[in-house]
Amino acid sequence: MNTTFFIARRYLFARKSHNVINIISVISAAGIAVGCAALVIILSIYNGFDNLLKGMFDSYTPDLVITPLENKVFAPSEATLEVLDGREEVASVCKMLEETVFLKYGEREAIVTARGVDSTYQDVTGLGRYISQGSFDLQDGEIPQMVLGASIAQELRINTTFLIPLEVYFPSRTARVSLSDPTAALKKVRVFPSGTISMDKNFDEQYVYMPISALRKLLEWEREVSSLEIRVKPEYVTAAGTVSRQFQNEIAILFGDAYQVRNKYQQNESLYKMMTYEKLAIYLILLFVVLIISCNVFGSLSMLIIEKQGDIGILRSMGADDGMINRIFTTEGWMISLLGAAVGVVLGVLVCLAQQTFHLVKMPGNFVVTYYPVQMQLTDLLLIFVSVAAIGYLMSHFVKAVRIKKA
Numbered sequence: 001m002n003t004t005f006f007i008a009r010r011y012l013f014a015r016k017s018h019n020v021i022n023i024i025s026v027i028s029a030a031g032i033a034v035g036c037a038a039l040v041i042i043l044s045i046y047n048g049f050d051n052l053l054k055g056m057f058d059s060y061t062p063d064l065v066i067t068p069l070e071n072k073v074f075a076p077s078e079a080t081l082e083v084l085d086g087r088e089e090v091a092s093v094c095k096m097l098e099e100t101v102f103l104k105y106g107e108r109e110a111i112v113t114a115r116g117v118d119s120t121y122q123d124v125t126g127l128g129r130y131i132s133q134g135s136f137d138l139q140d141g142e143i144p145q146m147v148l149g150a151s152i153a154q155e156l157r158i159n160t161t162f163l164i165p166l167e168v169y170f171p172s173r174t175a176r177v178s179l180s181d182p183t184a185a186l187k188k189v190r191v192f193p194s195g196t197i198s199m200d201k202n203f204d205e206q207y208v209y210m211p212i213s214a215l216r217k218l219l220e221w222e223r224e225v226s227s228l229e230i231r232v233k234p235e236y237v238t239a240a241g242t243v244s245r246q247f248q249n250e251i252a253i254l255f256g257d258a259y260q261v262r263n264k265y266q267q268n269e270s271l272y273k274m275m276t277y278e279k280l281a282i283y284l285i286l287l288f289v290v291l292i293i294s295c296n297v298f299g300s301l302s303m304l305i306i307e308k309q310g311d312i313g314i315l316r317s318m319g320a321d322d323g324m325i326n327r328i329f330t331t332e333g334w335m336i337s338l339l340g341a342a343v344g345v346v347l348g349v350l351v352c353l354a355q356q357t358f359h360l361v362k363m364p365g366n367f368v369v370t371y372y373p374v375q376m377q378l379t380d381l382l383l384i385f386v387s388v389a390a391i392g393y394l395m396s397h398f399v400k401a402v403r404i405k406k407a
Contacts, residue, residue, distance in 0.1 A: 033339075331396075334396050
């Protein structure tokens, strides 16, 4: 066994002559353990929310979306649609028409973003998982239906069991506005509410879904769409959750420079960047807390060096140089940090497993989940352990540099 490590281990685990040094060493390791456990738990909770939000966005975010660069709408040619449908990677191509419209339900009114979609969308979207009332049905025979965000439905006092139609208004593109009767320039269609979706506040307050044929009638379009949404087969999705860059470029070439083709990340680029920066900020803040806690190692080693003046003299008389004595106390300080880091990581993992299994801590208010979601990642655990070990080594190195010379 290495002599330096053997002596350092004896100093750490053997009984010291002064009990206060034992207490300070335990406090140092315990403080680091608590800090590491907090890092594991908080980062795992953040990962849980991160995956939950990404899953919610993925429910209505296609693998690729094609939109015009200048105009609000475009009319895709049948030849282009046939090429898309013929691609081996493509599972479905959905047409979407989006516009801000005016809703009226009885005496209540709201301005919302209406999304007109075709029958394909109803089959491939994951929004059905978030239906809180009714069902995600946009057509009942020849009768058009609408699915609303939960907040919109609450504002309009809509109940899907009522047989009262919603009136959807939009200014006509062709009719002239009459000062005597401005409402004559408004186009109107009637749809029946079929379901409500509860996802997040932004979505619930903004979006409604209806058949694209009904929205085209309201907007006075024939074949126009706001976007084409492409969903690819699972085997062609990369490990990062997006389509390959080559496939995206091929679709971009097919449509030309007048259109932009965006993958899932590009459609929600600001969201993904914000979540990445938030996680980094949380990690750095908690790591700084661990750094402050590690200052206890400084006090513990300083007092141990003072106590072991006799041992240092004996070691020197036996031929030990200053480098060996420095390594002994550096190793002990590092062992305190490693012990605290190991205990903290294990403790954090156990708490996360308990939360995953028993859902001990509940979520306040109304949310899509009733408990705090947690998801541990091996890379996070390794990063936490390595970071705390590095902090412990640097702190121990600083202590021996300051104290051993004086001794």
